[in-house]
Amino acid sequence: MSAAAPGATFIVLMLPFLAAVVAPWLTRRLGHNAAWLLALAPLAIFIHFLGFAAEVADGGIVTGGFQWVPSYNVSFSWLIDGLSLTFAILISGIGTLIILYSGGYLKGHAQLGRFFSFMLLFMGAMLGVVISDSFLMLFVYWELTSITSFLLIGFDHTREASRRAAVQALVVTGGGGLALLAGLLVIWNITGVTQLSLLLNYGDELRASPFYLLALFLVLGGAFSKSAQFPLHFWLPNAMEAPTPVSAYLHSATMVKAGVYLLMRLNPVLGETVWWETILPVFGGATLIVGTLLAIRQTDLKLMLAYTTVSSLGLLVMLTGFGSEHAVAAAVLYLVAHSLFKGGLFMVAGLIDHEAGTRDVTRLGGLRKAMPVTFFAAIAAAISMAGLPPFFGFLAKEEIYYALWATDIWSLAFVAVAVIGNGLMFVIGFAVAIKPFLGPAVKTPKAAHEGPVLLWLGPLTLSLAALAAALVSPLTHRFISSPMASAVAGAPEEVTISLIPHMGPALILSIVTVIFGIIAYRMLDRLRAGMASLLAAIGWGPDRGFDQFVSGLVRLSVSLTRILQPGRLDIYMTVTFLMIAAALIGPMAWYGEWPAVPVWPDDVQFHELVVIAIGVIGLLAVLYARDRLIAIVSLGVQGFAVALIFMLFGAPDLSFTQFMVETLAVVILALVMTRLKLHASDHRPTLQKLFDMSVSLACGIGFTLYLIAVTQQPFNTALSEFFAAYSKVVAHGTNVVNVILVDFRGTDTLGEIAVVMVAGLAILALIRIRTPRARVADNDPDGIAVADQTAEAR
Amino acid sequence: MRTVIFRSIAPYLTSLMVLFSVFVLLRGHNEPGGGFIGGLIAASALAIYGIACGVAPVRRAIYFHPMAIAAFGLFMAAMAGVLSVFAGVPYMSGLWIYPQIFGAEVALSSVLVFDVGVYLVVVGAISSIALALEERDRD
Structure with a gap:
């Protein structure tokens, strides 16, 4: 069908970005109703990707794209198999509902257009992540999701909490993205391929490589x-x-x-090793338990859901790395189920917040009469989350237990983790879906009533989708679960689980989970109090750790800056010249390549000796000068002598430039010296003078030795001959120096004049600073803060 | 420094030096000279004028801010390279035309445009530093 055409897929990948561009304009025109039009973009993407379903279900893999940077083997290419197709359908399908929901939720918000724009940008980035075939494209989109997430978390940028959260998310996920880039580069170096679709053939090579662990850790850092x-x-x-x-x-x-x-994508190539099957389940299981325990502690609906999201992600990671046959199928089923019920529950939480004015579960109750549709959607989602029939979550949970069940210690431990985790998620699911709706009506900040269609359409559709997916499970498995499980496992796999329960360990574990959940639900308040006092006793968490890390980083950079930039010119100069001397003398001493003592040439002319004498006299005058101005001018005398030498030995351009540079250097140095308001004469202590003298002697001797060594090497004339031969013929100029500058090496010169320009700007800025000297001298951030305040006060 | 003699001679000296700098710039392709040296000469000319007669007259005389001159020069140099796009040759390839002006053949090239850009960057950047330093007396 036409959906297979590469052009269409490319357009579809770009569509969210185009929609993001027009979103602010549309929203200015239509207000929140722009959501209906904007939702057409993700809907079109959804339909486009549905078109691939039949082909992918039959085991097909669709790839396409074009060359991007051919010299580095980088392409803009996509890969559509069961895994990416399921993700693309979820992203675009839920995306359609979310755009509509946003229109209702932020109705009348002044920045609604910007919000739509960010959401669509994110959608485009996320689609790109799951569709990408090329490593680089994957990385670019990956970081783009971090950036759009930063923009969206910080959407309410006037509040400090959201700014902090945005920066935190960007630092953590963006930093992880860099680890991922490094990991992908390592994989590229091991296998030599830059495309995920080709990588599948290199699994054994990758696992056998000595750099396997490095690649694994870096990729895990990102994931x-x-x-x-x-x-x-x-x-x-x-x-x-x-x-x-x-x-x-x-x-x-x-x-x-x-x-x-x-x-999941890298499971076929990185998986099936001891490391993979240890790290993933252990971290995933830990995340599952920690997430649910922290969720119990919360009373804010959104935070309760957020922590269960953490634990669900832990469960997914645990299953992906578990390595048993059914674990992959379980991960796939749970991933789809989770997207449906958790997206829906979040929207319900927002809906309650929007209509009742609070999300605090202890201040909500009895909303079922006021919000019947919401109640229905919430209950349906919670049933799926709890893993009860007839919803998709049930299938997922059965498959999880089926996959984990075995009688060795390792498996039993994870079965216990899964039962506790699922039981606590059961609790949270119903706490979110039932507590606000049942029981006596509680007075809420706003008089609650059913929200508009834009708001309840999303959660209702997702709940019904979870129901439908379970009821027609053979169809769901054929088009979604089986192709995706095959892609994750790297080999054809059939998912068969249905709503009809089979007697066996899985069903018994399910029943245990439900009983555990019901007991825990009844004890929820006591559990919450217990967790609260436990957390208070621990007192420290990674969140606080992040703050300590950031402030430690700031302190480190301040103290490092104080060391590197003490603000004293003489220290900078001393360090610079010491480094020059070390760089010149060091290598010669290290390799023992001292130059031979030069022979005094026989044919030295008298006027050449005179010029050298002028230079020496200039230098002596510098040493014996009474004040700085005379010293500077004397230094100019030495420079002129050098220029004369250039002239005598046939380099008129060089000589010409040297004359001008010396002149200007004297003028500018003199101007700077008068400006600095220094003492006219030198009043350093003798020890300091001796030290400075040694440094300058070391530099001078270093340069002399270096030049002697260079001139003792045989001179390679290839370049001079080339320029002499082609300067006139190719570049129409007889002045070789100038032709090299402006023609043969024109791009170099462009860079150099850009440097001249920037240096000029920097110097101008330095001269123009109108601040008290004390603060410029020490780089104290607090001092600047004080100055800013005084500036504002003025 | 502001002796009567110096102040009287400075404008003529400056004019001569600027004229000479343009001469050096234009002959640069075949004889010693070029944009860099020309720019340095012009910058010293302006510096002399500034020392002799004060900074304000110099700023009035050159009309534009020296940094703007430098920036325009950089832009010009970069654009001289871009010209080669229209000829379908790699960036910065030299392009030459030989129009007849008043009956004489004049060689014009993108290389010359580039060199003029170098000249302007050097004049602008150096004289902006020099002038800013000379301005000390005023504040």
Whole structure:
């Protein structure tokens, strides 16, 4: 069908970005109703990707794209198989609902257009992540999701909490992205391929490589930071500072699954090793337990959901790395189920907040009469989250237990982790979906009533989708689960689980989970109090650690700056000249390549001796000068002598330039010296003078030895001959020096004059600084802050 | 420094030096000279004028801010390279035309444009530093 045409896929990949461009304009025209039009973009993407379903279900893999940087073997190319197709369908499908929901949620917000724009940008980036075939494209889109997430978390930028959360998320996920880039580069170096679709053939090579562990750790750094694995989970709950549509879309349904996507994508090539099958389940299991325990502690609906998202991500990572046959299928089913119910529950939480004016679960109750549709959607999502029939979550949970169950200690431990985790998620799911709706009506800050269609359409559709997907499970498995599981496992795999329960360990574990969940639900208040006092007793968490890390970094840079930039010119000069002397003399001493003592040439003319004498006299005059101005002018005398030598030995251009530079240097140095208001004469202590003298002697001797050594090498005339031969013929100029400057090496010169220009600007800025000297001298950030305040006060 | 003799001679000296700098710039392709040296000569000319007669007259005389002159020079030099796009040759390839002006053949080239750009950058950057330093007396 036409959907297979590469052009169409490229347009579809660009469509969210185009929609992002027109979103502010449309929103100015249509207000929040622009959502209906903007939602057409993700809808079109959704339909486009549905078109691939039949082909992919039959085991097909669609690739396409074009060359981007051919010399580095970098392409803009995409790969559509079961894994990326499922993700693309989730992203575009939920994206359609989220755009509509955003229109209702932020109705009347002054920056609604900007919000739509950011959301669509994110959608384009996220689609790019899951569709990318080329490594570089994957990385670019990956970081773009971090950046758009930063923009969206910080959307309410007047509040400090959201600014902090935005920066934190960017630092953690963006930093992880850099680790991912390094990991991909390592993989590229091992295998020599830059495309995921080709990488599948190199699994054994990669696993056998001595750099396998390096690649693994770097990739895991990227995946774990993005998917909020313990102990990097802290950014995700803080990201709840974002408006609720963002939490529903980025921080539960899509972006945080990018890390899981990456692990699933690389499972066939990096997996099946002891490291993979140890690190992933251990970190995933830890995240699962920590996430649910922290969720119990919360009373804010969004934070409760956020922590269960952390634990769900942990469960997914654990299953991906577990290595048993059914674990992959379980991960796939749970991923789809989670996107549906968690996206829906977040939207419900936002809806309650929007209509009742609070998200605090202890201040909500009895909303079922006022908000019946919301109640229905919430209950349906919670049932799926709890893993009860007849929703998709049930299938996922059965498959999880089926996959984990075995009688060795290792498996039993993870079965226990999964039962506790699932049981606590059962609790949170119903706490979010039931507590606000049942029981006696509680007075809420706003008189609650059912929200507009834009708001309840999303959660209702997702809940119904979870129901439908379970009811027609053979179809779901054929088009979604089986192709995706095959892509993750790297070999054809069939998912068969259905709503009809089979007697066996899985069902028994499910029943245990439900009983555990019901007991825990009844004890929720006591559990919450217990967790609160436990956390208070611990007192420290990675979130606080992040702050300490950042402030430590700032302190380190301040103290480092104080050492490197003490603000004293003489220290800078001394260090610079010491380095020059070391660079000149060091290598010669190290390799023992001292130059031979030069022979005094026989044919030295009298006038040449005179010129050299002028130079020496200039230098002596510098040493014996009474004040600085005379010293500067004397230095000019020496420079002129050098210029004369250039002239005598046939370099008129060089000589010419040397004359001008010396003149200007004297003028400018003299001007600077008068400006600095220094003492006219030198009053350094003798020890300092001796030290400075040694440094200058070392530099001078270094240069002399270096020049002698250079001139004792045989002179390679290839370049001079080339320029002499071609200067006139090719570049129409007889002055070889000038032709080299402006023609043969013109681009070099362009860079150099740019440097001249920038240096000029910098010097101008330095001269123009009108601040008290004390503050310029020591780089004290507090001092600048004080100065800024005084400036504002003025 | 502001002796009567110096102040009287400075304008003529400056004019001569600027004229000479342009001469050096233009002959640069075949004889010793070029944009860099020419720019240095012109910058010293302006510096002399500034020392003799004060900074304000210099700023009035050159009309533009010296940094603007430098920036324009950089732009010009970069654009001289871009010209080669239209000829379908790599960036910075020299292009030459030989129009007849008043009956004499004049060789014009993108290289010359580039060299003029270098000249302007050097004049602008150096004289902006020199003038800013000379301005000390005023504040």
